[in-house]
Amino acid sequence: MAKNQPEVTTMKTIITRRDFLRIGAAATVGGLLGLPRTTPAEAIARSRVILIRNKDVIGASGSIRAEVLEQMMDQAMTTLIGTPDPVSAWEQLVKAEDVVGIKSNAWYQLPTPRSLEAAIHGRLLQVGVKKENMAADDRGVLSNPVFQRATALINTRPMRTHYWSGLGTLLKNYIMFTPRPSDYHDNACENLGALWHFPQVKGKTRLN
Structure with missing residues (x-):
């Protein structure tokens, strides 16, 4: 079975949707005026995004093949970290003494696969x-004892459309760290970034 090659891309980090629209509008106007296309976002360190595809991850019955999904995760980790094996890649992110919360997503129509949780x-x-x-x-x-004392978080969920925010992404996945998620639904969920400053979350995310 031939392995699919990973696609590696980079993207600039922009904090809010409002900043994105503002910077995008400025870039458009600047382009029309012939100005250099530079933005404050260019000063921000770039993040690597690893894309792994494998057509065999879904079996004939439509269920996820756990062994293939684990291979994809391992390939993503070694590509991202640049290590020869997946365990050494994880060792760059998590230490043996860490308390690790795997923030998954339980939405019934497209949950985080249990096989992915098991692989992690x-x-x-x-x-x-x-x-x-x-x-x-x-x-x-909020009531899970491991998450209450967690020193490291692994943030994992499928991307999907979302009624309020447009997209359900890893940024939004931390909304369960507030007892009142509805407080963050206003104006297309524009304040989701504030969740990442909560004490239970801030500085703990090792992998998205």
Whole structure:
């Protein structure tokens, strides 16, 4: 079976949708005037986005093939971190003494695959993280003992359309860290970035 080659791309980080629209409008006007197309976003460090595709991840019955999904995750990790094997890649992100919360998503129509959660669990165990120091959760993160003392977070969910925000993304996945998610639904969920400054979250995300 031939392996699909990963596609690696980079993207600039922009904090809010409002900033994106403002900068985009400025770039358009500047282009019409013949001005140099530079923005404050160019000063921000770039993030790597790894895209792995494998047509065999969905079996004939329509179910996810766990072994293929794990291979895809491993390929993504070694490509992202630049290590020869997946365990050493995870060791660059998580230490054995960490308490790790895997922030998944439980929306019934397109949840985080259980097989992906299991694959992450397996690699964390190989790094040396104790079983009692890791948990995957979504709507129960505020009451989950592991998340309450977490030192590291792995943020994982499928991307999908969303009625209020337009897209359900990893940025929005932390909305369950507030007891009042509806407070962040106004104006197309423009304040979602504030969630990342909560004490339970700030500075803890090791992987999106």
